[in-house]
Amino acid sequence: MSTEHRFDTNAVHAGQEPDETTGAVIPPVHFSTTYAQDGIGGLRAGYEYARAGNPTRTALETQLAAIEGGARALSFASGLAAEDALLRALLRPGDEVLMGNDVYGGTYRLLARVLGPWGVQLRVTDLSDPAAVDAALAERTPKIVWVETPSNPLLRVTDIRSLADKAHAAGALVVVDNTFASPALQRPIALGADVVVHSTTKYLGGHSDVVGGALVFADAALAEQPQFLQFAAGAVSGPLDAWLTTRGIKTLAVRMERHSSNGQAVAEFLEGHDRVARVYYPGLPSHPGHEIAASQMAGFGGIVSLALADAAAARRFAESTRLFMLAESLGGVESLVNYPDEMTHASVRGTELAVPAEVVRLSVGIEHIEDLLADLEQALKGL
């Protein structure tokens, strides 16, 4: 399926063959924890016990590998569970991760506060700056280079192909957190990444009703240790969660088109507004990463950050939108507003990853654009 068809078709069909016994077009959700054996070890379809494997999870993993253009995908209970399995499978005490200085706060927390005490080293730099990448790699070779592009919440853009070439030349693996763009807009494996990480809680699920995470591997051999850890430590996605994520992915291509067109319109509106100090959106020609984003992405997505005059104005703005609900998370069909410094990025306050206190992040949903702009206008007018 993945090689024969294009993205939108794979998103709908990969891993979704009709049920063999009934012909049901939507494959059933398999809740069984265990599988009857025809004699000891006589497994009918390779399934034995649901932590090791479950057909609904297999269907999602097949779909994920197809849409990211990977050889193998693994599905987990959350984005951070996926990251944890990957890092623990690949790293040993003393190994180092070189990470972008603008990543999801929870990723930093996992490395700094959970894996750090087990001897994993962490170094942070601006990976969107080629000179900073050269300097960091010349100093020491990390085991893993971990990048988010566009990044959360400042939408920094990194040239994935160039970063992958440099990291590979130095002997490091490249992991790309593709949560913000989603594979509808950006496919890091085709640009040289070794592993793609997702919080499927966001755009892939797409409806703010299921938490999940995924790893997609360029090379199936690299998936072996993380797959063993998925089985041995057990942070798998449950069947209903896997099924909801699969259902979400089927509409990903059309949702991302609307997220991107609404995101662009919101960014342009904010850039022209006198109460807004700065807009962060890769679709704006004023964005420093605009050209790279235009070359490696098929659209600029639905996340728009903005800086107001100061922290007080940012807090007031975040508390006065009506349609944009004040909530954590992103990537659902409904628009959300978030104040990173005290919400999603509270865990990196006071660290080298701290988000400026005047910044607000919008997750622009798929509502009618005029309703969204009117809501932003009334909130800005009240400042």
Ligand SMILES: *Cc1c(COP(=O)(O)O)cnc(C)c1O
């Ligand atoms: C939300 C998020 C994560 C963590 O995923 P969970 O599903 O919340 O565990 C990782 N990376 C990015 C970019 C995210 O937005």
